[in-house]
Structures are given as C-alpha cells and as structure tokens.
Amino acid sequence: MLGCGVVGTEVARVLTTDAEELGRRVGAPVELVGIAVRRIERTRDLDLDPNLFTTDAQALVARGDLDVVIEVIGGIEPARELILSALANGASVVTANKALLAEAGSELYAAAEAAERDLYYEAAVAGAIPIVRPLRESLAGDRVTRVLGIVNGTTNYILDAMTTTGASFDDALEDAQRLGYAEADPTADVEGFDAAAKAAILSGLAFHTSMTLNDVHCEGISNVTAADVRSAAEMGSVVKLLAICEADQERGTVSARVHPVMIPNTHPLASVRGAFNAVCIESEAAGQLMFYGQGAGGAPTASAVLGDVVTVARHRLNGVFGPKETSHADLTPIPIGEARTRYHVSLDVDDRPGVLAAVANAFANHGVSIKTVRQEGRGSDAQLVVVTHEASDADLAATVADIRSQDMVRGVSSVMRVEGVA
C-alpha cells in the first residue's frame, strides 16, 4: 500500500483484522506486506507490525513479488510514477486517485494493458457508491445517454445548508469548515475541480471516449447566492452542483461540465441531503438509474478500495484480468458554448412599460426561446425572472451581454442553468 492517511488507515485495518474472511472471498490468503509513508514516526490508530512501514515507496513497488498495489497517496506525482512502476513490476493496481486518472488516465490504462495487469479505481468516483463497475460492466450492453451526478459532498453539504437555513454561501462554508465537511482551503471542492475530475472519469467510462480534466468545463458554487436558492425554491426547485456528462451520438460529441444548476424537487437528485453523493445514469434501454451513498470518508472509501482489491486478487489468482478501458467511440468533447440546456435568468429592471418587450426582443434576437417570464416586486424592486427553453450556452451568454447593455435593465442578478426538466 502506498500512503496511509484516512483511507489507507481503514484499508490497512480491514486487511489485517478481516484477512481471513477476505481470503475466503478471494480464494487465497491475503497479506499486507508493506506500507510506504512519508513519515514512519507519525502516530496511527493501527495495531500493525512497525516493520511493514517504509519511506522508500519506489523500492516497495519494485519488489517484484507483489500481486496488488493499493495507491492512496493522491495527487499526480509521485503517485503516477509509482503506479507505472508497480505495473511494470507485475502488480495489479487499485487506486482512489481521481486527480491522476483525470490527468493521465490514458497513459495508466495503456500501461496496465501492456503489462496485462488490472487498474481498478471504484473509489475514485463517489466513494463507496459502485459506479465505475456498473458503467464498465453492467451497462456494457446498453447505450448511456447522460450521467448527472452529485459527486462532491462538501458542496452538496453547503448548498443543502443554504437551502435549509437560508444562509449565505460564506456562512454555510464557515459552518461546513467548523463541522469538518469542508477543508481549511476549500478551493478544490467549492470551485468544482474535484467534481470536474470525476466528470472526466465518468464521461470517459460512459461514452467509451478518452477524456481529461481539460475537456471538462468547470464552475463552482462560490457565486451562488441566498437569492438564487430562494429563486429556486419559488420554482419548486433546489440548487445543486452537478457533474453533467452528455453524449450526442449523431454529432459524435460529448459535453462534460460541472456547474450549479436548479433541478426540480421531484427529480431523484433533489432529495440528496447533506454530504451524500448520488449519480443518475440515463440509458436507452435501462432508462433512469440512480446510485446513492456516502461519497467520501475513510471507511466508505476503503470499502470501494477493498472491493477492487478482492476482484483484482481473484483475477491474479486465475491469471486473468478485467475489462480493458475502451475509447473506441472517440467522441469529440465540445466547449461549454455548444452545450445546450435551459436557463433561469433574474434581471433588475425599471418598472415601466416596454421593459418586457425589450428583454423579450434580446432573447429572440439570439434565437433563445422563452418558456416563462414573471415580474416580481414593483418600483425600484422590480425584477423579471425568465426561464428559457433549451438553448446553447453561447447564445444565452450573448443574450445576457445584450440585456446588460439595455437602459431599462439595471442589472442581471443571476443566471443559472436548469436541469432535470422533462
């Protein structure tokens, strides 16, 4: 095992205390033979032989007698080099490293295939929730059309708190930090980078296409206001940060993006509370599937890692390996401007005749069709709330720029995408 943090500690605990049962499931004894860490002297809540620990990760993976290497260091280097070395030295690899897979997945999958070893990574997306295996295997005879996921617990916790209490983003973030749901530096979570890495992995799996973090458009939740959350509630919706992966088989394109959306309360993802994760998969034959559970934390992530360890160990025992990565569909990632969805736009306007016509004209000029408009407030509080039919992101952006320049519009207070509407 490489790394022994929160997840690694749980993995090591089960590998030692439950080795007998794991061995029965694999069909051969399971033994943890080494753990590479940065600092051996760190106190760990584990009753392990101290001789298992080493600071020389490279020597550990190069032993040559390892069946499975578990990588739970995280980050790009040295994780990448160590995984490549483990594969080259004949071990299969189980990793929870979403950032690495989203950056260098193709290189690692190719190395695993060349080495005739497994590279498994169920824990990299949505923690304990089985999602990689269902996409890779259960749905292998179907065509996935869309994946919508709440794949970051921190942002879901913050948005849920804003929905429940009416708090501002800053206050909800502070609470989340105090309660341990957000890190001291919350950037990777609240700016959507963590979710974007998972969107790259999910879209690659779902659509048999090689995807990297660069192919994923990413917006976080730091600009979501209490007013946005209230607006959503007035529409019978909630604000969620979603990873969205959509394929258009006819055009041969895929759109992968992470941004806040309004989704109706009746959508299965709307009721995902707190730090829980959930992923909806829509496919041609199976229809809508949803997978729900704990997306992070030591024990849940360890469950996913150990499920992979058992599978990979069974393969080693039988001299075989699991399904290879497939990128045969080779769809083209499209920029956010070409993505199509619906929009909820709030405008501060002058409360006088002609304002609605002017605004409606701006939408029409850019080919964006309006579904509903309502005016809220009067006089200096007057607001127009516009919900559109499906339009391209570029057309919507041009519309908003146009509206901003109009005399009667004092400001565009919120633009949010709307998902999950039939």
Next chain:
Amino acid sequence: MLGCGVVGTEVARVLTTDAEELGRRVGAPVELVGIAVRRIERTRDLDLDPNLFTTDAQALVARGDLDVVIEVIGGIEPARELILSALANGASVVTANKALLAEAGSELYAAAEAAERDLYYEAAVAGAIPIVRPLRESLAGDRVTRVLGIVNGTTNYILDAMTTTGASFDDALEDAQRLGYAEADPTADVEGFDAAAKAAILSGLAFHTSMTLNDVHCEGISNVTAADVRSAAEMGSVVKLLAICEADQERGTVSARVHPVMIPNTHPLASVRGAFNAVCIESEAAGQLMFYGQGAGGAPTASAVLGDVVTVARHRLNGVFGPKETSHADLTPIPIGEARTRYHVSLDVDDRPGVLAAVANAFANHGVSIKTVRQEGRGSDAQLVVVTHEASDADLAATVADIRSQDMVRGVSSVMRVEGVA
C-alpha cells in the same frame, strides 16, 4: 437464446441492430445464431431471419459451438434442464430467471463451476438496476449487514396508489390491472412470491450463504387496508412491501423475509414511487447505499441481460470466468418467529379506565417494550395505537393473541412491522 417474449424480443433487437457496437465492447464479433420458441408462427415485432427460430430448444443448446446461451423462458422446467445442458455443452449462461435461481440456484452454480463456465443473472433481481454485480464484486471487501428492497413493481404501484388516492387494495389492484401494471392473475406479485424469490437470491449473495425460497418468510399485501395506509401517514410513514435480508454474524444466522412494513417518509425507500424498484444495502464500511431504477419491462430487463452477455463474452474470449458463487459463510436461516423488528398495532377498545393498563400488561408479560401509545377517537370508536421497541415476531404474535382474548379489546384491527427507524 431460449424464449422470445417481452424481454427476449428486446434482447434480440439489440443483438441484431447494435451488433457492431456490442462487438467493439466485447472485442470480437457478436452473432445471434438461434432462438428457441414454443410457437414459431407467432407474430413478433422483430426483423429477423426466420431460419434463426427453432422449437427444438434441446438441440439448440446441444450444438456445441455456442459461447453464450441466454435463458429468458422463465419458470422451473424446461429452463433448468436447458441451462444444465447448455453448461455441459460448453456455453456460459445468462438468465433472468429468479424463480429458478431461488429454487435450484446451488445446483446451477455448481454445474457452472464444474463446467468452468459463467452463470450470470443480473436481470433476475430488480431488472435494470445493477445489484447482483455490486453485491458480488463491489462489496466483496466489505461486510453487508442488511439489504432492504422494493423489488416488485406491481405491489409498489398498488401501495403507492393507495397512499396517494386513499383507495382500497381491491380498487388499486383493479386500476393496476387496467393500466398493465398487474397481471390478470396477480397472485405471484401481490402475495409476495416474486419478491420472495428475489429475497432468496439477494440474501444468498449478500451473506455468502446458500438460500432457497423455502428459507424466506413471505406475506403479501392483499390484507393491507386503506386504514393501515392512513395510520402510516399519521406516523409520518408509508406502507411498502419490502424484501428484508439481515445477517447476525455473532449468532451465525440470517433472516430473509417479505412483508408489508411501515417506513418513515425520511427513509430513501419511502420516496420510491409507482412501479420503480430500489434496493438499500447497509454494510459495515460503506454505510448505506441505495440503487434505484426500473425493475421490470422489456427494455430495462434486456439492458441487464446484455450487460451480462458482454461480460460473459469477454470472459469466453479470454478463456476465463467470473467470480464463483460463495456459500462459505453458511449462515443458518431463522424462522420468522425469531426475526426482530418493531411493530405498529391498532386495537379497537372500550373507552373506559383500565384498558390501557390491561393492554400494557399484555405487552409487558411477553417482554415486548412499548415505545408510544396513543388513543384515537372516543366511545365506541376508541382505538389504541401502540408502537413497540424491537421485539421478536413470536413474542409480538403471543402478545397480540393475548390481547385479542381480553374483554375490553373489541378487536385487533391491524398489526404491521415498522422498518427503517434508527
């Protein structure tokens, strides 16, 4: 393929129209070479070479050149003999046949292992929802403690209609039959037999134990009344038919049962509407997971069948096979009397002093601890509604028998188990 009904037709359609894509996913061409049916002349919504059809199923499975046999006939015979023959003749088998697996699973798994072929059956439980693979593989490094499932769409549709409209069971069933959600003879669904077969399969997988239909206690929903549904609503709960599989590792026992329960509205299973299915898995490390989707219908079931076909075909191509069935834990199924849960009991009582004491005494005498009691109505409409703490089913049954014999109790109008309460 054996059988060409609703599911078979969808499987055949995808196998022919999407053969190229399936072949890319498998890594070799996929060809449908024969379909055994009872009546060749039946009209089918399929554009297939008529020469593919045969009435001689036995000759088809004995060809000797088949890689995969898909069994979608259903029922015990001839499905059982045909599957055994297919395995003996060198084919792997994909089946959707829950009744057969719940009756003769051990025999079939042993035959598959002896033949070094796969026996896959994702479609047998909860249709399109991946549940067999997650239990068999994703959670192979964890310890499942409990499985709660809505695994029969017909009964969920009927109970949901009763909840939404206040209808009686008979009226809701009639509506379900008219709309095609229930069959003309609804016995297998409404009496819980279909769900019980799935409970046998789920508990076997979850707890590494050989389970048959005889090990599953089964009660249907035909005795659920509009009053039960109203009582549940008053408690902030809904009535659902659940398959419940629980292991007690210390005692070495497993309880598998199907019966109506009240579950709180806050439980993820409470919001499963209409004919949808959902399965909650609770495990030591992963915590609570839920899987949700369409549990029946041609296309969704075909999706699960074809996912298995791709997996099994990949295995054939690589000369390997998937994880074997495990029954090493060999837990002992317990009768319903030993199962422990909470209960909701409604009594018609005389509205006079002493009645509560008498009822409370009856519970106490059988060691059943009361959580709440409330009186509803006055005079001749007086009712006592008792909710208990956890107790054994046998103790609860003895308590109820005792109460029935009391002078002040005019009748026991409802006894229902309560699940999903922390």
